[in-house]
Amino acid sequence: MREELAAIGARLRAARHARGWTLDELAGRAGMSVSTLSRLESGKRQASLELLLPLTRQLAIGIDDLIVAETRDPRVRRPVIHRDGLIIAPLAPEHSPVHTFKVTYPPIRQLPELRVHDGYEWLYVLSGRLRLRLGEQDLVLSRGEAAEFDTRVPHAMSAAGGRPAQVISIFNDAGVRMHTHVSTGSLPEPDQERGSAGEE
Numbered sequence: 001m002r003e004e005l006a007a008i009g010a011r012l013r014a015a016r017h018a019r020g021w022t023l024d025e026l027a028g029r030a031g032m033s034v035s036t037l038s039r040l041e042s043g044k045r046q047a048s049l050e051l052l053l054p055l056t057r058q059l060a061i062g063i064d065d066l067i068v069a070e071t072r073d074p075r076v077r078r079p080v081i082h083r084d085g086l087i088i089a090p091l092a093p094e095h096s097p098v099h100t101f102k103v104t105y106p107p108i109r110q111l112p113e114l115r116v117h118d119g120y121e122w123l124y125v126l127s128g129r130l131r132l133r134l135g136e137q138d139l140v141l142s143r144g145e146a147a148e149f150d151t152r153v154p155h156a157m158s159a160a161g162g163r164p165a166q167v168i169s170i171f172n173d174a175g176v177r178m179h180t181h182v183s184t185g186s187l188p189e190p191d192q193e194r195g196s197a198g199e200e
Helices: 002-019 023-030 034-042 049-059 173-180
Strands: 081-083 086-090 099-105 120-127 130-134 137-141 146-150 155-159 165-171
Touching: 002 023, 002 034, 002 049, 023 034, 023 049, 034 049, 099 155, 137 146, 155 165
Parallel strands: none
Antiparallel strands: 081 086, 086 099, 099 165, 120 146, 120 165, 130 137, 130 155
């Protein structure tokens, strides 16, 4: 509680300084004693609406400007998704405006079937080598390389070579629903027609 009061006082003092007013000037405008205002700013006097309202009116700020918002736990605690040999670790909260994942692709001999669906995907290769089949293009991306593509173009990905590839993937809403949405413990299969993939 003491820290919260001190934070309100510090914001009150900052707003007063922004106006270029002294303690005497603001106290006089708000109709309170200088000692009361001083104790408010130092956190030694408990803030109340009765004291804060005349101050915020004079400073042309809202009460919300003085209240310190509760800091939420920044850690992301979402279960890792295992699907078709992939390991998909969510890196952002479930309702985040940006859907970010670390995806580990296993080394396999045959590229998975091509998929087509609405959305966009952005990716960055953290380690290993990633094979990306995108339409008629058959590409291999190395560590430190990035790509962005429209997922309405037939595409498939796997690790290239004998070791897994770790990738940071960012999807828009449509893309994340197709790739990572979990329903009753499993991921839905795309309902769109899939094409065939070439072999290595």
